[in-house]
Amino acid sequence: MKRFFITGGAGFIGSSMADRLLAQGHAVTAYDNLSTGQSRFLELARKSENFQFVHGDLRDQETLRDAMAGHETVFHFAANADVRFGLQHPDRDLQNNTVGTFNVVEAMRLCGARTIAFSSTGSVYGDAKVFPTPEDAAFPIQTSLYAASKLAGEGLIQAYAAGFGIRAFIFRFVSILGERYSHGHVFDFYRKLLDNPNEIEVLGNGRQRKSYLHITDCLDAIQTAMELAQGDVNVFNLGRDDYCEVDDSLNVICNELGLQPKRLYTGGERGWIGDSPFILLDATRIKSLGWSSKLSIPESVRRTLRYLRENQWLMESRH
Amino acid sequence: MKRFFITGGAGFIGSSMADRLLAQGHAVTAYDNLSTGQSRFLELARKSENFQFVHGDLRDQETLRDAMAGHETVFHFAANADVRFGLQHPDRDLQNNTVGTFNVVEAMRLCGARTIAFSSTGSVYGDAKVFPTPEDAAFPIQTSLYAASKLAGEGLIQAYAAGFGIRAFIFRFVSILGERYSHGHVFDFYRKLLDNPNEIEVLGNGRQRKSYLHITDCLDAIQTAMELAQGDVNVFNLGRDDYCEVDDSLNVICNELGLQPKRLYTGGERGWIGDSPFILLDATRIKSLGWSSKLSIPESVRRTLRYLRENQWLMESRH
Numbered sequence: 157m158k159r160f161f162i163t164g165g166a167g168f169i170g171s172s173m174a175d176r177l178l179a180q181g182h183a184v185t186a187y188d189n190l191s192t193g194q195s196r197f198l199e200l201a202r203k204s205e206n207f208q209f210v211h212g213d214l215r216d217q218e219t220l221r222d223a224m225a226g227h228e229t230v231f232h233f234a235a236n237a238d239v240r241f242g243l244q245h246p247d248r249d250l251q252n253n254t255v256g257t258f259n260v261v262e263a264m265r266l267c268g269a270r271t272i273a274f275s276s277t278g279s280v281y282g283d284a285k286v287f288p289t290p291e292d293a294a295f296p297i298q299t300s301l302y303a304a305s306k307l308a309g310e311g312l313i314q315a316y317a318a319g320f321g322i323r324a325f326i327f328r329f330v331s332i333l334g335e336r337y338s339h340g341h342v343f344d345f346y347r348k349l350l351d352n353p354n355e356i357e358v359l360g361n362g363r364q365r366k367s368y369l370h371i372t373d374c375l376d377a378i379q380t381a382m383e384l385a386q387g388d389v390n391v392f393n394l395g396r397d398d399y400c401e402v403d404d405s406l407n408v409i410c411n412e413l414g415l416q417p418k419r420l421y422t423g424g425e426r427g428w429i430g431d432s433p434f435i436l437l438d439a440t441r442i443k444s445l446g447w448s449s450k451l452s453i454p455e456s457v458r459r460t461l462r463y464l465r466e467n468q469w470l471m472e473s474r475h
Numbered sequence: 476m477k478r479f480f481i482t483g484g485a486g487f488i489g490s491s492m493a494d495r496l497l498a499q500g501h502a503v504t505a506y507d508n509l510s511t512g513q514s515r516f517l518e519l520a521r522k523s524e525n526f527q528f529v530h531g532d533l534r535d536q537e538t539l540r541d542a543m544a545g546h547e548t549v550f551h552f553a554a555n556a557d558v559r560f561g562l563q564h565p566d567r568d569l570q571n572n573t574v575g576t577f578n579v580v581e582a583m584r585l586c587g588a589r590t591i592a593f594s595s596t597g598s599v600y601g602d603a604k605v606f607p608t609p610e611d612a613a614f615p616i617q618t619s620l621y622a623a624s625k626l627a628g629e630g631l632i633q634a635y636a637a638g639f640g641i642r643a644f645i646f647r648f649v650s651i652l653g654e655r656y657s658h659g660h661v662f663d664f665y666r667k668l669l670d671n672p673n674e675i676e677v678l679g680n681g682r683q684r685k686s687y688l689h690i691t692d693c694l695d696a697i698q699t700a701m702e703l704a705q706g707d708v709n710v711f712n713l714g715r716d717d718y719c720e721v722d723d724s725l726n727v728i729c730n731e732l733g734l735q736p737k738r739l740y741t742g743g744e745r746g747w748i749g750d751s752p753f754i755l756l757d758a759t760r761i762k763s764l765g766w767s768s769k770l771s772i773p774e775s776v777r778r779t780l781r782y783l784r785e786n787q788w789l790m791e792s793r794h
Binding site: 250 | 561562581610613627
């Protein structure tokens with residue numbers, strides 16, 4: 157039995173990892189400020205005697221350090237993931253993600269925790285020039301405050317690895333779908349269609365090409381990497397080899413709901429300022445360790461939508 | 476006449492740029508907390524009626540914003556540049572450099588300043604695999620908190636450029652030498668030789684290969700780029716095509732001083748944790764705009780040393 161500490165432990169990815177680790181016989185401490193995390197995501201975890209929850213913020217360094225003491229491995233998933241609205245509150249990504257990540261690695265140094273897994277993003281490649289985009293793509297130019305804050309987090313973790321001997325696993329995610337998904341395009345489209353099943357606004361021209369990954373494939377990849385990768389700083393793209401256009405994804409959603417809304421496009425190749433019109437990551441590195449994605453994008457979209465339909469409380473809890 | 480705002484305006488590079496801009500007929504506001512900047516560096520500038528100095532910290536957002544109002548272009552040179560000792564106070568680079576840079580671009584947004592020039596570092600390439608290293612080298616892994624904080628600053632500036640229409644000039648410097656130089660290997664070697672002319676400790680094996688640039692070449696390059704580059708986000712390496720080993724540089728210093736100290740090497744290919752054993756930047760991009768470096772590395776080392784010998788007060792002011 158190992159002891160894992162999960163920041164953002166009540167979030168979509170964090171709570172899913174908690175359930176998995178507990179099922180594997182490990183002990184888990186979930187740390188979350190519940191700003192976007194959901195206490196209900198931890199209903200299963202709470203049934204385990206190997207689980208504990210700490211209600212705390214990454215910015216509260218003392219609480220964080222006290223909670224982390226005695227844990228060897230940290231999954232750092234807590235983040236402001238409100239990607240689209242970074243420009244409306246420019247310091248939020250800096251404080252929650254960059255300074256938050258600093259507080260995590262600093263707490264690790266002070267507690268003696270030796271291994272970190274970090275949820276970065278494929279958006280750190282900015283407007284990539286090569287698709288699929290490999291981990292060693294050309295030095296990127298950032299296009300959003302969210303991605304800039306994740307890049308800053310990567311750099312901090314790498315510098316701590318070099319300076320203090322911490323082992324690091326950095327995962328650059330595409331968008332993750334599946335059970336407990338609680339923000340993003342499926343969420344937004346579904347909510348809009350609940351409001352008005354006859355017409356729907358689509359941000360951009362609907363042709364943005366995005367890759368997605370199901371949560372179970374994502375967790376499989378993380379565990380595969382942490383089991384098999386040998387480096388001190390290990391960077392992995394996590395994504396599928398295919399993508400879909402926003403319109404394709406909306407087709408799946410509309411079919412599932414039996415709707416044929418009129419689509420109103422806001423126009424332009426980006427959904428919002430800083431949106432990447434094309435995200436497709438080269439996952440050769442993680443696949444070379446034996447991992448592969450099992451659930452297709454349409455299947456992942458369908459499962460996500462079904463989950464949201466069965467969990468209306470989640471729709472209502474987020475504004 | 477344009478109005479320029481210089482953070483770190485009392486520092487080595489900032490005060491040199493201030494003098495140059497004033498001589499060119501522009502107005503300059505120097506902003507500095509004088510933690511490492513030197514009031515004496517501004518003796519010449521203070522004689523100009525187009526110059527003003529504001530004693531302030533980047534962390535004081537209100538003072539910064541008030542001081543910046545009415546300026547179109549910002550040179551952001553303020554930084555904790557205490558590269559070697561990042562691990563002794565891990566939050567200093569984060570606060571001074573990353574959060575400091577955020578405060579600068581946020582003040583620009585609120586003031587309507589449209590153009591920023593930023594002193595980044597060639598250290599953002601980490602342990603580069605290609606030499607000379609071009610701006611679009613492979614996505615790097617950071618090896619020091621200092622470089623991580625500069626990378627974070629680059630990302631923030633780029634995201635502000637994408638989100639708020641600010642124009643950005645990001646300069647990745649090699650080490651800069653010349654008049655007003657006040658920290659780095661020439662400073663350290665000279666001080667050690669003042670203490671003991673008979674023997675000297677050399678960090679690492681003395682074979683670290685470093686490129687240097689003289690301050691006048693550096694300022695020429697910055698002004699060339701800002702005059703001629705057309706992009707919204709312009710990234711330039713600034714450095715010479717050659718390098719010298721630490722031992723070569725010490726030879727120049729010893730010759731100049733007429734000393735032959737015994738050299739005691741601490742050993743290892745790095746001078747300290749996070750030190751890059753080889754820095755050589757590909758400056759093709761800035762050279763394509765017509766710039767070239769005029770002063771050789773040995774000449775730059777000699778001028779730096781002469782400056783320090785004539786300005787003993789500077790040796791005494793820094794500990």
